[in-house]
Amino acid sequence: MAGEPAETLGYIGLGLMGLPMAKRLLAAGHCVTVWNRSPQKLAEAVAAGARAAPGPSGVAAASEIIFMCLTDAAAVEQVAFDSGGLAEAAGTGRIVVDFSSIHPEATQDIAARLHAANGMAWIDAPVSGGTKGAAEGTLAVMAGGVAEDIARVAPYVGVMARNFTHMGPLGAGQTTKLCNQIIAGCTMAVLAEAARLAVNAGIDAERLPVALKGGFADSIPLQLFVPRMVKAIHDPPLGHGVTMLKDLDTVLDVARKSKTPVPMTGLAAQLFRMLQASRGDDAEALEIYKLGGPISA
Template identity: 45%
Template structure:
């Protein structure tokens, strides 16, 4: 861990399922972190660990060199930036904003242009994958979109959080990569649920399947991590929320529609999650999609 005095002060907006372990990781790396969350009590664990509470996104920006966001959706990012006491209202402070949320690529480009004109701050879209455990250990996969100067400024912070960090283009490109990620994840979770039900219904040793298929073409992180989670019915506490994955899958289908693409597998997976959430499972773990197959005749 390098000397904290040589590091930028980090603002973090959105202390939730991912924001909490990400903030704790930054604190572990010797960062001074200033935080805000819409529900203040959610920030108690990170404040207890050494983060400094700020009363608004504006106050976070004014106290920070770089602001990180990790909030629910495009509307939430917009509120944090452009709302009353939002980041854009800061009279001084942050020179760069890094958005770890999963939001619309076109909105990202619009927000970046407007923030640059308003405050001169740069923008990097850097959605993440890997879940809370990877966030806590600094091993996230980070897909980023940024201009050259902002990318150089963002890299040291991203290196504290991620093990696989890739710039895939200019602003907005990271969000496109996350759309592709979520297309694979959402479809893969549904496939794992169907594979598990097939194994269980056939009467074989369902728990043996990941080891059995390891190293073959069917092998994957989904098979080695999500399938066993489903097989154990280990859904509590949730590592991700079904309603959030449904939101992301809807974004995938909308983005594909805008490109005039038909993606039948993604559309089916989206419909499966819509049915699951519609049965009241929206706040359950994304892997609980298995219950949709257990509940049907």
């Protein structure tokens, strides 16, 4: 990139992850055009220097690289193909970098249809690291796509992430994210179980991260999640339980098709389904800890 002019950037989806990621691009001096399905969320990005577009096709028209971070495959489909979507813009030479976590098959299907419509390239690049990582630029990004496209977007992704790893062809990033979610979702369930046992047995669960630091049970999730669980710190949320459930259900589908046994993931998915049933769609993922205690815990 040295000596080359910076490319124009777009960002679609300014939610818990998207807004801080877009703001990092703006803080680095990049020209960023933005759009969000909820117009009120545009204000903070515009205040930080972004330019608002009337829709996804407007973002694409103003941008050579279009980043997006959306809730699910249905939202990605709408942004790509609904009226005013990406498919209506000129696509040759443009790349979509999709940070959303969706089914690998959905990624491959949407990417192929968009390329057929206007020649736009696609990289699936789901992220891990939560809202804290998004704000601090320490995310891990796992990508699927063409090597030349990965190299082209890498300097810009590097503003938002600590690690950017090319895992293979389209869909490989999503499959890698599913592996991540197996580990993250099961870890949340296990930490909630350990913290609840400590509380119910009369031990100060807030001291677990201190007591276990440096041992085999130590981890970033232990240090970060357990204090939030025990102190009921859920604002700002690190992520919602329904989002984790969506990803774990995708794991179960891919595992079924690939004949892979995933018993731990199946149990974790049921626990997050219980969380959704008992505390609603807005429950933070770490509220899984509350399943083992009184309803007011």
